[in-house]
Structure formats: structure tokens, C-alpha cells
Amino acid sequence: MIVLHHVTQARSFRTLWLMQEMGLEFEVRQWDLFGKSMRGAQFKALSPAARVPALEIDGRVLFESGAITEYLVETRPECGLGREVGDEERADWLQWLHYAETIGQHLANLSQQHIALRDPAMQSPIVMKLEALRLEKVLEVVDRVVTEQDYLLPSGFSAVDVNIGYGVMMARHFVPAGRLAALEDYYKRLVARPAFALAKARDGDTLLYKEAFYAPPKEG
Numbered sequence: 001m002i003v004l005h006h007v008t009q010a011r012s013f014r015t016l017w018l019m020q021e022m023g024l025e026f027e028v029r030q031w032d033l034f035g036k037s038m039r040g041a042q043f044k045a046l047s048p049a050a051r052v053p054a055l056e057i058d059g060r061v062l063f064e065s066g067a068i069t070e071y072l073v074e075t076r077p078e079c080g081l082g083r084e085v086g087d088e089e090r091a092d093w094l095q096w097l098h099y100a101e102t103i104g105q106h107l108a109n110l111s112q113q114h115i116a117l118r119d120p121a122m123q124s125p126i127v128m129k130l131e132a133l134r135l136e137k138v139l140e141v142v143d144r145v146v147t148e149q150d151y152l153l154p155s156g157f158s159a160v161d162v163n164i165g166y167g168v169m170m171a172r173h174f175v176p177a178g179r180l181a182a183l184e185d186y187y188k189r190l191v192a193r194p195a196f197a198l199a200k201a202r203d204g205d206t207l208l209y210k211e212a213f214y215a216p217p218k219e220g
């Protein structure tokens with residue numbers, strides 16, 4: 001049985017959603033991002049940097065959500081969600097897969113500022129403001145592409161829409177929803193997918209992001 005080690009709303013949602021899109025059977029084990037157990041030996045044996053996702057699959061454990069996406073679609077090509085070497089969309093597919101972590105980097109910085117650093121004295125208003133602007137800039141790149149087509153690749157939905165789509169969803173906590181019109185429509189298309197709803201139902205309810213929107217601090 002495939003086992004996904006997951007934290008509600010974390011990057012492991014990418015793997016959860018993708019496996020629902022692929023129609024795979026799997027178990028979800030929930031962890032607490034701020035608890036001690038993720039730093040313990042049992043979890044570190046699965047994920048040496050103590051991060052999620054970690055995926056027990058095919059007799060081994062994999063970490064890194066981008067690598068997991070690639071592994072899943074390559075070992076189960078019948079899902080049609082990857083683009084194999086030689087496919088004319090392969091280069092774009094890879095580019096979007098890794099661009100998801102460019103979005104992820106700003107999300108991580110903003111999450112650290114707004115959520116992990118609970119004491120306001122430790123937060124940096126300038127970092128919060130700058131990172132929200134930089135997040136919006138990287139989203140504009142996605143917005144431009146989905147102005148022309150429904151999904152990131154001309155041929156339609158693929159696994160990279162999952163990895164990027166997770167970022168688009170989480171970015172709504174820091175960049176006002178609807179600011180980029182085509183991106184908003186893209187988001188609506190993604191959340192209307194039956195597999196997204198199935199993944200959401202298994203995401204868990206211990207929310208990391210308790211607010212729908214974290215505004216940057218006011219000037220002065």
C-alpha cells in the first residue's frame with residue numbers, strides 16, 4: 001500500500017491531489033508541522049530533512065514533491081499526466097514542474113513571517129511586503145499563460161497543473177484573490193476537478209493557515 005506522509009495544507013497536498021487524479025489507492029498519515037514528532041527519528045528515517053511530503057511507494061521512500069510527481073507519472077505512464085522524453089511538451093512540462101518551487105519559495109518565506117514567527121517582534125514588515133510583491137510577480141507568469149489556454153500545456157491538464165495549482169491556491173493567503181483575472185479562472189477550473197474535491201476531503205482539518213488572507217503590515 002502506498003503511504004503518504006502529510007501535513008494539512010502543506011506541499012504534500014500536491015502528492016495527495018496528484019494521486020487522486022491518477023486514481024491510485026493510498027493511505028494518508030497526518031503529521032503536525034509544529035510538533036516534536038516530525039523532528040523524531042521515526043519521521044527522519046522517512047524524510048531526512050524532516051519535511052513533507054514523504055511517500056512510501058514501491059518498496060522505498062521518496063521525499064521532494066517535484067521528484068515524487070515525476071516518479072509517479074513515469075512509473076505509471078498510463079495516467080497520461082506526465083510528458084515523456086521526446087514529447088514536444090516535455091521541456092515545458094519540466095519547466096513548470098520546477099517553477100512550482102519558485103512559487104513555493106515565496107510561500108515559504110511568507111508562511112515563516114506570518115505563521116511560524118508568532119512573536120510580532122521577530123517578524124519583518126519589509127520582508128512581508130516584499131515577498132507578497134515577489135509572489136505576485138511570479139504568479140503573473142502563470143496568469144499570462146492561462147490567458148491563452150485552460151491549463152499550463154496546450155494539450156490540456158497534466159501533473160504540472162497540480163504542482164503549480166497548489167501554489168496558486170496557497171498564494172491566495174497572501175495576494176488578494178481575483179487580482180489576476182486569468183489566474184482566478186484557472187484556479188476555479190482546478191478546484192472544480194473531482195479529484196481536487198477528493199483530495200480536499202482527505203487533507204485534514206488542523207489548518208496551518210487559519211486566516212483566509214494575511215495582509216502585509218500597514219506603513220508607518
Ligand SMILES: N[C@@H](CCC(=O)N[C@@H](CS)C(=O)NCC(=O)O)C(=O)O
Binds near residue numbers: 009
Ligand atoms: N522542496 C520540498 C519542500 C518540502 C517542505 O519544505 N515542506 C514543508 C511543508 S510545506 C515542511 O515540511 N516544512 C517543515 C520544516 O521546514 O521544518 C518539497 O517540495 O517537497
